[in-house]
Amino acid sequence: AQTVTQSQPEMSVQEAETVTLSCTYDTSENNYYLFWYKQPPSRQMILVIRQEAYKQQNATENRFSVNFQKAAKSFSLKISDSQLGDTAMYFCAFMKNYGGATNKLIFGTGTLLAVQP
Amino acid sequence: DAMVIQNPRYQVTQFGKPVTLSCSQTLNHNVMYWYQQKSSQAPKLLFHYYDKDFNNEADTPDNFQSRRPNTSFCFLDIRSPGLGDAAMYLCATSRLGTGEAFFGQGTRLTVV
Numbered sequence: 455a456q457t458v459t460q461s462q463p464e465m466s467v468q469e470a471e472t473v474t475l476s477c478t479y480d481t482s483e484n485n486y487y488l489f490w491y492k493q494p495p496s497r498q499m500i501l502v503i504r505q506e507a508y509k510q511q512n513a514t515e516n517r518f519s520v521n522f523q524k525a526a527k528s529f530s531l532k533i534s535d536s537q538l539g540d541t542a543m544y545f546c547a548f549m550k551n552y553g554g555a556t557n558k559l560i561f562g563t564g565t566l567l568a569v570q571p
Numbered sequence: 572d573a574m575v576i577q578n579p580r581y582q583v584t585q586f587g588k589p590v591t592l593s594c595s596q597t598l599n600h601n602v603m604y605w606y607q608q609k610s611s612q613a614p615k616l617l618f619h620y621y622d623k624d625f626n627n628e629a630d631t632p633d634n635f636q637s638r639r640p641n642t643s644f645c646f647l648d649i650r651s652p653g654l655g656d657a658a659m660y661l662c663a664t665s666r667l668g669t670g671e672a673f674f675g676q677g678t679r680l681t682v683v
Binding site: 487489498500501504545549551560561 | 604661
């Protein structure tokens with residue numbers, strides 16, 4: 455079974471600073487996706503960034519980037535130039551990339567990020 | 572805009588009284604999920620559909636059932652809600668092979 459671990463329950467960062475959220479996972483699969491989802495206080499889950507395991511290049515979306523270390527099974531999220539609107543719960547998630555039916559999205563326990571003015 | 576819509580946003584039900592939560596999507600995605608999320612916890616997968624194929628998680632209580640009459644709609648039925656079933660219920664959809672899930676705003680269920 456796959457597991458996703460986020461070891462930082464809460465983090466705080468000053469506005470305009472950079473912060474890194476950690477995530478590790480365990481799987482025997484070779485073909486999968488990793489995600490970071492953001493859940494603001496309004497509670498709708500929003501995709502921040504996605505990484506395909508077969509790609510060596512780290513994904514980047516504007517101020518958000520990842521450090522994907524496949525051998526170490528590590529997938530951290532870096533937020534640059536933090537903004538007040540980045541305040542949210544951040545979930546790391548895993549999904550197998552099958553051709554078949556079992557597309558389960560498995561979440562870590564989350565990191566609550568507070569951006570301070 | 573294409574999206575995932577959950578109704579109602581807030582639902583209050585009595586202990587033991589059956590309740591149904593609904594989810595609709597305009598994305599034409601073949602995978603639909605139901606998650607239970609309790610306060611400050613990670614979403615817990617209850618079950619998911621790939622088209623009409625139903626996949627139940629091993630630890631999902633029998634009290635929870637689901638129906639997917641067509642691609643667009645999916646329902647979560649709680650046959651006899653207990654106080655421990657109070658939570659946010661999240662519906663999500665995904666297109667097989669794309670690796671991205673889209674979430675609705677959730678239904679917050681209160682059991683009194």
